[in-house]
Amino acid sequence: MTHALDLSRILETADTEGRQAELAALRGLHPSDIAEVLEESRLEPGEVVEILSAVGNHKAIDAFAQLSMETQEACLEAGNAQTMLRFVENMEPDDRVDLLKAVDDEVREAIMPLIAQAERNAIRKLWHYEEGTAGAVMTTEYAMLTKDLTVGEALSHLRLQAPNKETIYYIYITDQQRRLIGTISLRDLIMSKPYAQLERIMETNLISAPHDMDIEEVAALFSKYDLLAVPVVDKENRLLGIITVDDVLDIIEAESTEDFQRISAVLPFDEEYFRRPFHRLFWSRFIWLAILLLTSLISTTIMEANQDALHQMLALSFFIPMVMGTCGNAGTQSATMIVRSMALGEIETSDGWRVFRRELLMGLALGVSLGLIAYFRVFLQDQHALLGIIVASALLATLLAANLVGALLPLILKKIKLDPALTAGPFIATIIDAVGIAIYFQIAFILMRTFQA
Structure with a gap:
């Protein structure tokens, strides 16, 4: 399916019919498959940006997030700041910070003022966490509610929060100072009676990770407790963010690759x-x-x-x-x-x-x-x-x-x-x-x- 695509036809504006056919075929793929096609095409970074812009829907944004860090960096440095803005703004916060750290200073300075204030605040929060710690890989997009809500009220609040959150399978219950006091799964929330208080049904035996915990230790928490997400807290137990299982899979792959390289007497490197x-x-x-x-x-x-x-x-x-x-x-x-x-x-x-x-x-x-x-x-x-x-x-x-x-x-x-x-x-x-x-x-x-x- 992917080998039949001819991406060069998308770049040829004269062949309107062929261009639309190739775009339709590309839009029919999963974002990960779109990213794979673009990686294998050996196109110039500017051409990759042009094709993603032509795809022009949520799949293009998701596909950009699936590209390798090297390709993302090249695209950001080659593309127009306004064009790249929607791709960068829709990335997961931790991935966005990693990308902005990787690009040249002038590219970063050109795009940062264009990013929404809320997203810039999230970038600043994540920027200074030490590499290899829980804080460096967490996302700030999580569902949070207060304990005084009923299940019915909680579901209403959750519907408003859900579009902007990475995951809502776990909902975190905090007090007025954002201290983590409980958690409840979406399944338990749906199965509970609408008038039940969250305080009565939430789980208070919490598994959390300090922001300075080593990422290998975080991965061990997921393995030991079979979790889909782990909250990250500061020394006062204030909720800072969450680490999701897909991030842990990336961490395990990266750590395994690094260990394998060291075992083979090769200095570790990230590129393909x-x-x-x-x-x-x-x-x-x-x-x-x-x-x-x-x-x-x-x-x-x-x-x-x-x-x-x-x-x-x-x-x-x-x-x-x-x-x-x-x-x-x-x-x-x-x-x-x-x-x-x-x-x-x-x-x-x-x-x-x-x-x-x-x-x-x-x-x-x-x-x-x-x-x-x-x-x-x-x-x-x-x-x-x-x-x-x-x-x-x-x-x-x-x-x-x-x-x-x-x-x-x-x-x-x-x-x-x-x-x-x-x-x-x-x-x-x-x-x-x-x-x-x-x-x-x-x-x-x-x-x-x-x-x-």
Whole structure:
């Protein structure tokens, strides 16, 4: 359906009949599909604005909101301020603030005076909230009533509020100072008797988010309590806004993408792959690869410093990849499990001692099991008992160290306000490689001196 559209015909004003046919087909699509067609068309930003203006109904406004941030920014910078005003004014407040923060200062200064006073006030309220907090992603468009109303009166008030609100499934009950005192779902409101007081039927056991709560913690509230929206409050419990489930889905996608990029040793970026300029894509990969290269040189330095041991027993070098690979994999396993459990709220930084004891036992169990396998492999194939003992002992020690480092490093990073996802993937493997090779040679030196003496 979408591939049959020829958007160029809409831009050709001479072909009136063809233009109207294409516009009719475009208007028949869902706003998300319209946005997808425009994204895939590779049109200039000004042409995208022209087509949306030609569509000319609520679908055009909704479609603009579904475009990527990069496309919205380009359209706003390319379009006339008066033309773009209706698109910007009808965006959700949090999305509108994100867009205005992204564009050039002169573009923002040109369009801000044209925005209605009420919308400008909402922009100012959201502007100064720190990125990554509940306040930065909330919307100020929510349904609010007072507790003294009856159900019938509440429904009448709600009909007036509904056209300008993002969602009315939850209605929030506040006092005269806008302090949140209760909530009621639209379903419960409809099912209640018209003369019932809201004060008697509202839910007072409230789940809310402070404005400075981390967005990952907000997402955990939605998951735990199966909510469609969460109210955001200040320190005095005054209602500031709400976060809806569609915002949380976007948050989860963004956080998952960022964690995946960090795990893959790539500096996080928001753009689509083909939209990110080549030099910026290169830089986001080069930085971490350079850091990992420098870190891996530690392993090379350790090996060079222990060349005497390699000369005494050349067979030691044959098992270096096995020892380093196994301990690196074990460290990555531990780090990945701990990072995931922290993201789900199963592990807190205060659980460090419990994690230490559990991973200590796990490291010992894995080390003994895999060490025995390695020993019999070396002894049976190479007929070298000392080499078998060295390899088995090194595996036990390196697995124990890798398990503990992989498990505890995410907790330490979280404690000092850094992203625990940094510890998973190539980063933790490279660190543990250096630790593992150092342990391997130390054990080799100690055991060779002991047995040779």
